[in-house]
Amino acid sequence: MEYIKYRFFQKASKCSKEYQRLKAEHSDKVIANVTLGQILTGMKGIPLLVTDTSKLDPEEGIRFKGYSISELQEKLPRINPDGEPLPEGLFYLMLIGEIPSREDVNNLSKDWATRAHVPQHVFDVIDAMPKNSKPMTQFSAAILSMATESIFQKAYRAGVSKKYFWDSTYEDVMNLIARLPHIAAYIYRRNFHNEEHIEPNPRLDWAGNLAHMMGFDSEDIRRLFRLYMVIHADHEGGNVSAHTAHLVGSALSNVYYAYAAAMTGLAGPLHGFANQDVIHWIFEMIEALDTNTPSDKQIEDYCKFTLQEGRVIPGYGHAVLRKTDPRFTAQQEFANKYIKDDPIVDIVNQLYRVVPPILSEVGKIQNPWPNVDAYSGSLLYHYGIKEYSFYTVLFGVSRALGVLASLTIDRIYGMPIERPTSHPLKWYRDRVDPSTKENC
Numbered sequence: 026m027e028y029i030k031y032r033f034f035q036k037a038s039k040c041s042k043e044y045q046r047l048k049a050e051h052s053d054k055v056i057a058n059v060t061l062g063q064i065l066t067g068m069k070g071i072p073l074l075v076t077d078t079s080k081l082d083p084e085e086g087i088r089f090k091g092y093s094i095s096e097l098q099e100k101l102p103r104i105n106p107d108g109e110p111l112p113e114g115l116f117y118l119m120l121i122g123e124i125p126s127r128e129d130v131n132n133l134s135k136d137w138a139t140r141a142h143v144p145q146h147v148f149d150v151i152d153a154m155p156k157n158s159k160p161m162t163q164f165s166a167a168i169l170s171m172a173t174e175s176i177f178q179k180a181y182r183a184g185v186s187k188k189y190f191w192d193s194t195y196e197d198v199m200n201l202i203a204r205l206p207h208i209a210a211y212i213y214r215r216n217f218h219n220e221e222h223i224e225p226n227p228r229l230d231w232a233g234n235l236a237h238m239m240g241f242d243s244e245d246i247r248r249l250f251r252l253y254m255v256i257h258a259d260h261e262g263g264n265v266s267a268h269t270a271h272l273v274g275s276a277l278s279n280v281y282y283a284y285a286a287a288m289t290g291l292a293g294p295l296h297g298f299a300n301q302d303v304i305h306w307i308f309e310m311i312e313a314l315d316t317n318t319p320s321d322k323q324i325e326d327y328c329k330f331t332l333q334e335g336r337v338i339p340g341y342g343h344a345v346l347r348k349t350d351p352r353f354t355a356q357q358e359f360a361n362k363y364i365k366d367d368p369i370v371d372i373v374n375q376l377y378r379v380v381p382p383i384l385s386e387v388g389k390i391q392n393p394w395p396n397v398d399a400y401s402g403s404l405l406y407h408y409g410i411k412e413y414s415f416y417t418v419l420f421g422v423s424r425a426l427g428v429l430a431s432l433t434i435d436r437i438y439g440m441p442i443e444r445p446t447s448h449p450l451k452w453y454r455d456r457v458d459p460s461t462k463e464n465c
């Protein structure tokens with residue numbers, strides 16, 4: 026067994042035993058009470074999932090295995106001393122629970138490079154779709170079509186014992202992560218660069234290679250992509266993409282099925298689509314105001330107009346966070362350091378001043394502060410990736426790191442099929458307001 030897999034097995038089997046012990050000895054213990062409000066607002070705040078890769082604090086934001094984003098920037102291995110950490114290092118941390126050495130990260134880069142060959146039929150599936158298929162439609166379909174390669178599925182059909190499910194899942198996870206950059210770049214070049222495709226360069230790191238295959242070879246873009254891939258990688262287990270992969274995977278669907286499903290969830294406007302919506306909305310505003318240097322007052326009026334139309338301000342609000350998302354802050358710091366005089370970046374900074382007081386005034390909005398999507402598009406746009414309908418695909422490449430590390434852990438813990446209980450609305454009403462006789 027190669028050594029990263031072996032280290033995972035060693036560490037995760039201890040936790041797996043603990044999972045099984047808790048299940049056997051403490052299953053009758055009560056952890057939390059649930060209010061009707063929590064059920065009717067999307068199960069918010071109910072502890073229902075076990076996710077070891079990262080934890081989201083409403084005030085402080087995300088921590089990956091206990092490390093904040095700024096701690097990761099300090100501790101994870103980098104290629105250049107003043108560069109951003111390599112996403113390979115974060116994957117290692119989430120999977121194994123330890124900060125990797127530079128050598129561990131190099132080995133992971135090399136391992137993914139050897140697994141990166143995408144079967145031709147996946148590109149054929151993409152090419153068979155009309156060009157006006159959204160990039161996320163092509164991305165999800167391509168991932169699904171790669172289920173032909175599932176080692177887990179073959180092992181399952183061959184009757185492998187459930188105690189080895191994690192092993193073939195690990196292989197599928199590593200293969201899928203390794204191949205995602207090529208698939209994403211293929212869709213990008215197909216839609217926006219005349220189908221002039223660029224072959225992978227196996228000597229590059231995972232994020233650098235993605236930038237390369239998209240047609241961007243500057244150190245600036247590589248640095249941005251490494252940051253981007255790190256900060257979007259995971260957001261504990263309850264967000265739509267992570268939860269979908271876990272849920273579908275709980276039926277022992279293979280990794281390709283589970284991740285394709287996750288990507289169809291990421292494509293929604295309340296989740297990952299928001300990163301393209303932000304730029305789209307900013308351009309709508311620029312056009313409506315007929316200036317790309319609007320005043321605060323003009324922006325304020327435009328935000329109020331958006332709200333009056335019954336639309337959301339994209340990039341603002343969050344289901345869990347109650348402060349500025351540290352992923353927003355990390356990108357703002359990046360822009361402050363490397364970008365000068367960019368009108369879109371300036372507007373994004375201006376929105377940060379103007380939007381929160383307006384959203385707070387509305388009253389019902391739990392979190393008036395920006396999330397990760399408020400900033401990311403402006404950075405990509407600045408470096409020449411202007412085709413914003415593609416932005417959610419980049420989010421999808423990154424999200425694989427956390428979600429698929431979790432899916433491997435699910436399998437080594439032997440997690441069961443997920444099956445919460447549902448009731449008709451009347452059942453809930455009879456428990457809280459039995460005197461009402463409304464028939465629905």
Ligand code: CMX
Binds near residue numbers: 336
């Ligand atoms: N603009 C306008 N209204 C907003 C809002 C925003 N940015 N954020 C929340 N609201 C509204 C909700 O639509 C909801 O309205 P109704 O009661 O009429 O349905 C009300 O405020 C309460 O919502 P909430 O409890 O504060 O937030 P939710 O947990 O329901 O939703 C989120 C969270 C992210 C979907 C929401 O804030 C939103 O739609 N934001 C804009 C889209 C966005 O940026 N999504 C990306 C999130 C990060 C990610 O997953 O990538």
